[in-house]
Amino acid sequence: MTATAKKAENQSQFGQTVIEGSNVTKVFGETVTALEGADFNIRSGEFISLVGPSGCGKSTLLRLVAGLIEKTSGDLFVNNETVTKPRTDIGMMFQKAVLLDWRTAIENVLLPTEVKRRVKQEDKQKALASLELVGLKGFEFHFPRQLSGGMQQRVALARLIQTGADIMLMDEPFGALDEFTRERLNVELMRIVGELKATTLFVTHNIQEAIFLADRVMVMTPRPGRIAQIIDVDFERPRDISIQTSREFNVIVEQVRDTLGGH
Amino acid sequence: MSYSTTDQAKHVSVFRTLPVHLAIFAGLILLWEFVNLYGFEDRIQADMIAPRPTHIGLAMIDIFFIDKTVWHHLGSTFQKALLGASIGTVIGMGLAISATLSETFRKYIKPWIILMEATPRIAVGPIFVALLGFGLWSAVALAALVAFFGPFVNTFQGLMEIDEESEEMFRSLGASKFQTFWKLRFASALQLISAGWKLATASAFGGALVSEFIQASEGMGVLIAQYVIMITMDYAFAALLSVTIFGYILFKIMEYMDYHLIFWQNDLLMLKVSEKRRKKMGVSS
Numbered sequence: 262m263t264a265t266a267k268k269a270e271n272q273s274q275f276g277q278t279v280i281e282g283s284n285v286t287k288v289f290g291e292t293v294t295a296l297e298g299a300d301f302n303i304r305s306g307e308f309i310s311l312v313g314p315s316g317c318g319k320s321t322l323l324r325l326v327a328g329l330i331e332k333t334s335g336d337l338f339v340n341n342e343t344v345t346k347p348r349t350d351i352g353m354m355f356q357k358a359v360l361l362d363w364r365t366a367i368e369n370v371l372l373p374t375e376v377k378r379r380v381k382q383e384d385k386q387k388a389l390a391s392l393e394l395v396g397l398k399g400f401e402f403h404f405p406r407q408l409s410g411g412m413q414q415r416v417a418l419a420r421l422i423q424t425g426a427d428i429m430l431m432d433e434p435f436g437a438l439d440e441f442t443r444e445r446l447n448v449e450l451m452r453i454v455g456e457l458k459a460t461t462l463f464v465t466h467n468i469q470e471a472i473f474l475a476d477r478v479m480v481m482t483p484r485p486g487r488i489a490q491i492i493d494v495d496f497e498r499p500r501d502i503s504i505q506t507s508r509e510f511n512v513i514v515e516q517v518r519d520t521l522g523g524h
Numbered sequence: 525m526s527y528s529t530t531d532q533a534k535h536v537s538v539f540r541t542l543p544v545h546l547a548i549f550a551g552l553i554l555l556w557e558f559v560n561l562y563g564f565e566d567r568i569q570a571d572m573i574a575p576r577p578t579h580i581g582l583a584m585i586d587i588f589f590i591d592k593t594v595w596h597h598l599g600s601t602f603q604k605a606l607l608g609a610s611i612g613t614v615i616g617m618g619l620a621i622s623a624t625l626s627e628t629f630r631k632y633i634k635p636w637i638i639l640m641e642a643t644p645r646i647a648v649g650p651i652f653v654a655l656l657g658f659g660l661w662s663a664v665a666l667a668a669l670v671a672f673f674g675p676f677v678n679t680f681q682g683l684m685e686i687d688e689e690s691e692e693m694f695r696s697l698g699a700s701k702f703q704t705f706w707k708l709r710f711a712s713a714l715q716l717i718s719a720g721w722k723l724a725t726a727s728a729f730g731g732a733l734v735s736e737f738i739q740a741s742e743g744m745g746v747l748i749a750q751y752v753i754m755i756t757m758d759y760a761f762a763a764l765l766s767v768t769i770f771g772y773i774l775f776k777i778m779e780y781m782d783y784h785l786i787f788w789q790n791d792l793l794m795l796k797v798s799e800k801r802r803k804k805m806g807v808s809s
Binding site for chain 1: 687689690692693694695696697698699700703707708711714787788791794797798799801802805
């Protein structure tokens with residue numbers, strides 16, 4: 262872990278630490294260790310992919326950071342504060358778009374604001390802008406059932422942007438979409454988080470996707486859930502989808518596979 | 525945007541089957557008329573067991589437009605049924621909401637609900653009459669008692685069906701329990717809740733009529749019973765038919781309301797509502 266920490270220090274394009282975990286452990290019930298002794302250090306503006314098979318604790322880790330569940334032991338800080346409950350500086354996206362069917366796209370996007378306070382004119386302007394940013398201009402007043410799966414996830418992303426959170430947690434957000442839609446959304450997601458300079462934790466079980474998006478990939482292994490390795494991904498941004506066929510890219514893929522295969 | 529063809533298909537099939545339905549109906553009425561005319565040896569017996577449809581029709585015209593007796597009684601039964609349905613719905617939904625919000629309440633109310641379900645509620649009618657007298661309120665009480673169950677069960681079921689991921693999304697937004705309840709759970713349950721309202725109205729009607737049969741001075745139950753006692757069966761049938769017609773109209777009104785309330789189940793309606801919301805927010809298309 263010390264080697265990784267040193268490497269992180271070298272990555273000068275990122276700001277200070279925003280998420281820090283040391284020896285974070287989560288036990289469900291009394292016997293199921295979903296996550297054991299996780300150490301990590303995520304800096305402002307970084308894009309981190311969490312990759313691993315089901316049961317490796319990646320979703321658990323995400324939910325711990327989100328404050329949706331409580332850790333069993335260890336230390337977990339977000340912006341130097343111990344995480345105890347959901348925070349306003351963290352936004353989430355799930356595998357399902359979880360939109361409200363009776364609300365138009367823009368009304369869904371306005372939900373985070375509505376939960377906090379009265380919706381003002383400028384919030385509506387911001388929602389329109391968020392929808393435009395995710396490529397849904399012209400669909401603001403469509404209902405979820407009138408939109409395709411990919412478009413629904415775009416609305417969910419706009420809703421996440423609307424929260425104003427600078428930490429974005431994504432739990433396999435494109436996992437239920439077809440390969441083509443997923444690939445296109447990945448490219449757009451990279452552009453968007455880049456524009457917003459958000460810190461992103463992205464859970465996936467797709468190795469290519471994990472590497473393509475990330476500055477660092479945390480490889481996780483199951484039984485018990487552990488962070489087995491943290492790999493730097495140094496491709497320049499903006500990245501083109503074609504890097505996936507490059508030799509350097511596939512060296513990293515092999516590296517991830519090796520780590521996962523050993524378990 | 526493409527909308528599904530189910531709505532159009534429905535209309536087409538109605539037009540195709542309507543003549544057949546009408547023919548079957550006319551045939552049955554005709555058969556009935558003939559049975560009355562040629563199926564009995566005794567005329568009095570014939571008119572008692574199967575009063576002629578033409579006589580029933582004439583009786584309808586009489587009670588609606590000449591004698592006009594039916595309006596007053598219809599009004600009375602509707603008043604009892606609607607009051608009973610409303611009270612039953614408020615109680616049923618109130619209990620259901622409390623039961624979903626509090627596990628303790630849920631635990632303690634359960635045996636009472638089972639007890640209520642096991643009791644034939646109509647049978648409580650005479651007791652209500654004894655307690656509340658012959659007037660409006662014993663009928664309303666019985667209507668409410670039989671009506672409350674539908675909204676209770678449906679509201680409870682709708683509110684307990686929780687989508688874990690949506691709940692988690694609301695939690696991640698830092699939404700309060702109250703906000704999650706109204707914006708997510710209640711709204712998701714609306715479809716079932718609205719179905720509960722329809723059930724309540726239908727059963728409240730039954731309750732009101734039964735209580736009128738037991739004891740009352742006005743209402744369709746009274747009218748039907750009076751005609752039966754006077755052995756004017758054509759009028760009794762006419763009164764029964766009026767209940768059917770007005771019950772059907774009420775049911776259609778409720779269906780229409782339901783259709784617009786749960787607009788997101790219908791593609792055409794969604795387009796309309798979408799345009800309305802756009803105007804409301806002041807964004808041009």
